[in-house]
Amino acid sequence: MREDDFELTFELDPPPRAPEAEKAPELALEPIEAGGPAEPARVEEQPQPVAPAAGQDPGAAPGSLPSAGEQTAPAPAQGALGAGSALGETPPVRTPARGVLISGGDRGIGAAAARAFYQAGYRVAVLYHTNAQAAARLEAELPGCVALQCDVASRPACEAAFTAAETVLGHVDILVSNAGIAQQKLFTDITPEEWQHMLDVNLTGAFHLCQLALPGMIRRKWGRVITVSSMWGQTGGSCEVHYSAAKAGLIGLTKALAREEGPSGITVNCVAPGVIDTDMMASFTPADKEALAEETPVGRLGSAGEVARALLFLAGEEAGYITGQVFGVNGGLVI
Secondary structure: OOOOOOOOOOOOOOOOOOOOOOOOOOOOOOOOOOOOOOOOOOOOOOOOOOOOOOOOOOOOOOOOOOOOOOOOOOOOOOOOOOOOOOOOOOOOOOOOOOEEEEEOOOOHHHHHHHHHHHHOOOEEEEEEOOOHHHHHHHHHHOOOOEEEEOOOOOHHHHHHHHHHHHHHHOOOOEEEEOOOOOOOOOHHHOOHHHHHHHHHHHHHHHHHHHHHHHHHHHHHOOEEEEEEOOHHHHHOOOOOHHHHHHHHHHHHHHHHHHHHHHHHOEEEEEEEEOOEOOHHHOOOOHHHHHHHHHHOOOOOOEOHHHHHHHHHHHHOHHHOOOOOOEEEEOOOOOO
16 A cells, blocks of 8 residues: 555444453653663662672673573682771672772772772772882772782782782783882983883883783784873973873873784783872972972862772773773863
């Protein structure tokens, strides 16, 4: 029948209407939010959190079923410092979350990142080197977050810490390679040992952790690698040649790795902070800090929290089309 055709039908004696069946009550189904833990809700009413089903991948969307043959991710364990339940409470179940491992996570930008990811619902593990007290405080502040001792310059130490992190998190979906050291020294005074140690911590440490994290990300066809460089890695810093060289190396690692891992569903990006007011600036006088603030176009120093929010964005689903990029959180010092 064409669209402009019609037909008329007539019922002379319509049949009697059957008694209407009792209408079954409708079930009020609450919408379940899809996507990563940082994705904003798309419904007016906030749904109740849904715990993962037995065997469900902790990185999967709420309500999704586990793939065939998947193992049940282990529950969050108590941290290596024993401070995970310092208040005598059972750590909350972080659902539905992806697991994030943050090196250098006991202070400064790393600790701010741990708090930001934790608040967004991620499962969080951090690596620290020597500051056990700061790591214990972070575990007590964020129940369920686990701090693991690790010298990132050592491959065996990285392997042991990464295995422990996977035991706690189920698997590492997001790696934030943040551990680093700094030193101000004339280039002609830098010893070969100082040069090598700077590279070992700031650059080779990222190499170790990336090599350990990527095989699992490749198998799962999803991952985020975020390196933390510095504006001096972009411009070079006087009296910080070894530091600048190591941080520039991180940028090169980021760009090359992004090309290699993109087909596997993995993004690799870099955040290059400017002058951030952390304990690494403890040697700066108030006058030094004021002079740096005046040089910065926005007229102030940055905060660790501002860098952490950039890291959190790059780890989310919304940043899935961003890879191989360097994000300057520097107040306009590098344009």
